[in-house]
Amino acid sequence: MKPTSFWAAPILSVLFFGVFVGVWHFSTQQTLGEVTVDPEYAALIGAQAATGGQSAMPGPLDVGAKLWEHIRDPFYDRGTNDKGIGTQLIYSIGRVLIGFALAALVAIPLGFVIGMSPLIYKALDPFIQVLKPISPLAWMPLALYTIKDSDISAVFVIFICSLWPMLVNTAFGVASVRKDWLNVARTLEVSPLRTAFQVILPAAAPTIMTGMRISVGIAWLVIVAAEMLVGGTGIGYFVWNEWNNLSITNIISAILLIGLVGMMLDTMLAQLARAVTYKE
Amino acid sequence: MSLPNPFDPDVKLHRGGCSCGHHRNQAEHDQAHARDQREQQDRLVEGTVMRALFPRDAERRRFLKSVGAGTALAAISSIFPLGLAKEVFAETNGPLEKTKLSVGFIPITCATPIIMAHPLGYYSKYGLDVEVVKTAGWAVVRDKSLAKEYDAAHMLSPMPLAITIGAGSNPIPWTMPAVENINGQAITLAMKHKDKRDPADWKGFKFAVPFDYSMHNYLLRYYLAEHGLDPDRDVQIRAVPPPEMVANLRADNIDGFLAPDPVNQRAVYDGVGFIHLLSKEIWDGHPCCAFAASREFVTDMPNTYQALLKAILDATAYARKPENRKEIAAAIAPANYLNQPVTVVEQVLTGTFADGLGNIVRDPDRIDFDPFPYESFAIWILTQMKRWGQIDGDVDYANVAREVFLATDAARLMTEVGMEAPTDPVMAFSVMGKPFDPSKPEAYIESFPIRRT
Numbered sequence: 001m002k003p004t005s006f007w008a009a010p011i012l013s014v015l016f017f018g019v020f021v022g023v024w025h026f027s028t029q030q031t032l033g034e035v036t037v038d039p040e041y042a043a044l045i046g047a048q049a050a051t052g053g054q055s056a057m058p059g060p061l062d063v064g065a066k067l068w069e070h071i072r073d074p075f076y077d078r079g080t081n082d083k084g085i086g087t088q089l090i091y092s093i094g095r096v097l098i099g100f101a102l103a104a105l106v107a108i109p110l111g112f113v114i115g116m117s118p119l120i121y122k123a124l125d126p127f128i129q130v131l132k133p134i135s136p137l138a139w140m141p142l143a144l145y146t147i148k149d150s151d152i153s154a155v156f157v158i159f160i161c162s163l164w165p166m167l168v169n170t171a172f173g174v175a176s177v178r179k180d181w182l183n184v185a186r187t188l189e190v191s192p193l194r195t196a197f198q199v200i201l202p203a204a205a206p207t208i209m210t211g212m213r214i215s216v217g218i219a220w221l222v223i224v225a226a227e228m229l230v231g232g233t234g235i236g237y238f239v240w241n242e243w244n245n246l247s248i249t250n251i252i253s254a255i256l257l258i259g260l261v262g263m264m265l266d267t268m269l270a271q272l273a274r275a276v277t278y279k280e
Numbered sequence: 281m282s283l284p285n286p287f288d289p290d291v292k293l294h295r296g297g298c299s300c301g302h303h304r305n306q307a308e309h310d311q312a313h314a315r316d317q318r319e320q321q322d323r324l325v326e327g328t329v330m331r332a333l334f335p336r337d338a339e340r341r342r343f344l345k346s347v348g349a350g351t352a353l354a355a356i357s358s359i360f361p362l363g364l365a366k367e368v369f370a371e372t373n374g375p376l377e378k379t380k381l382s383v384g385f386i387p388i389t390c391a392t393p394i395i396m397a398h399p400l401g402y403y404s405k406y407g408l409d410v411e412v413v414k415t416a417g418w419a420v421v422r423d424k425s426l427a428k429e430y431d432a433a434h435m436l437s438p439m440p441l442a443i444t445i446g447a448g449s450n451p452i453p454w455t456m457p458a459v460e461n462i463n464g465q466a467i468t469l470a471m472k473h474k475d476k477r478d479p480a481d482w483k484g485f486k487f488a489v490p491f492d493y494s495m496h497n498y499l500l501r502y503y504l505a506e507h508g509l510d511p512d513r514d515v516q517i518r519a520v521p522p523p524e525m526v527a528n529l530r531a532d533n534i535d536g537f538l539a540p541d542p543v544n545q546r547a548v549y550d551g552v553g554f555i556h557l558l559s560k561e562i563w564d565g566h567p568c569c570a571f572a573a574s575r576e577f578v579t580d581m582p583n584t585y586q587a588l589l590k591a592i593l594d595a596t597a598y599a600r601k602p603e604n605r606k607e608i609a610a611a612i613a614p615a616n617y618l619n620q621p622v623t624v625v626e627q628v629l630t631g632t633f634a635d636g637l638g639n640i641v642r643d644p645d646r647i648d649f650d651p652f653p654y655e656s657f658a659i660w661i662l663t664q665m666k667r668w669g670q671i672d673g674d675v676d677y678a679n680v681a682r683e684v685f686l687a688t689d690a691a692r693l694m695t696e697v698g699m700e701a702p703t704d705p706v707m708a709f710s711v712m713g714k715p716f717d718p719s720k721p722e723a724y725i726e727s728f729p730i731r732r733t
Contacts, residue, residue: 081617
């Protein structure tokens with residue numbers, strides 16, 4: 001294969017982006033006809049209804065302007081229900097990190113135990129298999145009802161959805177540590193605790209990190225939906241509030257930011273994963 | 281609390297303690313002070329009652345000596361509600377138990393008094409620091425209220441009844457001291473149905489209402505049934521949160537909805553639907569949304585509850601006046617509250633609106649604000665719950681209505697804020713020309729050919 005230039009991929013990316021935005025721009029261009037109703041009536045209805053415009057989809061320029069507006073002033077506070085998009089993102093990230101950290105605290109030690117003991121693994125497996133596929137949002141009404149606090153309920157939903165990938169991956173990573181290494185440790189009469197920390201943990205770390213990466217991705221997916229359900233604060237609430245206003249421009253800006261934050265979270269964990277990987 | 285005299289040698293002004301020196305800190309002092317004040321008030325009430333019962337003091341003393349104070353108190357309490365009198369007296373005088381409150385609302389114009397009281401300063405006028413919290417849906421309002429995250433909330437008027445009798449949730453005594461709005465809903469249909477104005481043509485339609493326990497649901501069902509359609513068999517009625525209604529109408533997912541405003545007007549504004557009829561044409565003066573609080577809040581924090589209710593009633597009185605409606609629309613339209621274009625909210629509140637078919641309609645009664653919770657409203661709602669099978673068995677209509685709709689409180693506080701309150705909590709009315717007699721609810725249900733019981 002011919003080696004390609006370092007710049008080829010970025011240039012292609014920019015090209016794709018340009019084509020995408022161009023198509024978007026021309027396909028949403030309004031066929032703004034003349035106002036077809038009497039002026040008094042037209043004053044009472046939106047431009048959409050007055051001119052009989054077909055597309056309700058905003059173009060890239062509208063979205064860009066809106067996005068700039070949000071980025072320029074991300075932390076404004078105009079009352080309980082109207083805070084800047086930066087503040088909303090911080091609320092959401094906070095919830096995700098708390099739920100995720102709690103899940104890690106439970107899942108990694110538990111996964112370790114399950115991975116090391118085939119008996120416990122078999123005993124707990126049915127529970128894990130039943131609980132794992134439950135949509136985290138299905139827990140929401142139950143959480144609201146029993147915990148009686150919407151903030152903690154949202155964190156709980158993040159906790160429960162982050163739990164399974166970490167648990168399963170940790171157990172798998174621990175269980176599939178190469179038998180040779182364990183045998184060597186046994187011949188050298190290393191204590192079980194030391195085996196766990198100095199042999200199994202480093203060996204399983206890449207798998208554990210993969211589990212954490214999957215978890216944080218799912219958690220970020222779920223928080224938006226959870227906040228749309230409970231309202232209050234967070235980027236999910238922001239989307240819901242703008243849907244209430246049928247403001248597609250705001251929704252698209254929020255979607256872009258959600259994507260960027262998700263990418264950031266993933267990159268951070270990927271960096272961490274690289275740090276614990278080793279070459280055999 | 282009076283200020284301590286700094287020249288009094290027994291008064292401590294520094295180093296913790298309280299101003300009189302008998303309590304550990306000022307908070308405890310204030311508490312004791314409030315308790316003393318309450319005791320004094322109680323004595324005052326008792327004294328007044330005794331004076332009224334025994335105009336001559338010698339008689340009173342003879343009576344007390346012959347039966348003993350305890351028996352006398354019990355005997356008098358049995359004929360005169362002494363406890364209640366004390367409570368009523370204390371309620372109007374005592375200090376606020378809690379000033380920082382959280383009140384939930386759904387972003388619709390029905391919540392106008394609850395919302396506007398915030399930007400226009402009615403809560404602070406009564407010494408309250410209220411946070412009005414926008415909520416995503418009716419079920420969430422219910423759950424957050426049950427979880428005590430909200431001290432009081434905007435609810436649909438059937439909800440306090442449903443919560444109290446345990447329909448759709450656990451039975452918990454709930455109250456509704458004020459109606460938020462009367463009228464103010466509409467049936468909106470998708471543009472493609474603009475030639476189908478006769479409900480008889482609506483067989484197979486898919487409709488949306490905001491919640492199962494809502495006036496919207498009962499009014500739509502009533503309207504359809506009066507036109508010979510069975511709302512459970514001939515059409516589909518789904519519960520859809522108001523903001524999603526317009527989006528669903530645009531996506532051709534539903535054919536129409538009976539919804540609170542500004543959703544109807546928003547559908548017109550976006551050119552996706554037209555207003556078929558206003559809910560006032562089904563029942564003029566029907567209640568819709570409510571200001572609701574738990575029975576616990578009402579009894580545990582009587583002063584806070586009254587201050588809050590007064591703020592709402594005061595705001596409602598202001599919202600009643602047509603000349604204030606434009607100002608209110610501008611105050612509640614921003615993102616923090618309704619998050620809608622001002623012109624949409626203004627059309628709803630002023631009643632001069634585009635109907636979506638090219639006409640400008642002028643109907644100043646499109647929405648109105650009359651807070652009095654008539655008990656007959658509650659009875660009507662209960663008959664519809666039973667009619668459509670949401671509740672079964674015997675219902676103690678009059679009793680539930682009296683327990684939940686706090687007409688007495690509303691009347692007293694309405695007078696205090698300068699409104700005119702009706703004297704009779706039961707009012708007869710008719711729905712689509714059919715009179716409703718609140719004293720014969722079962723017969724009313726029986727009179728409908730289309731029903732689930």
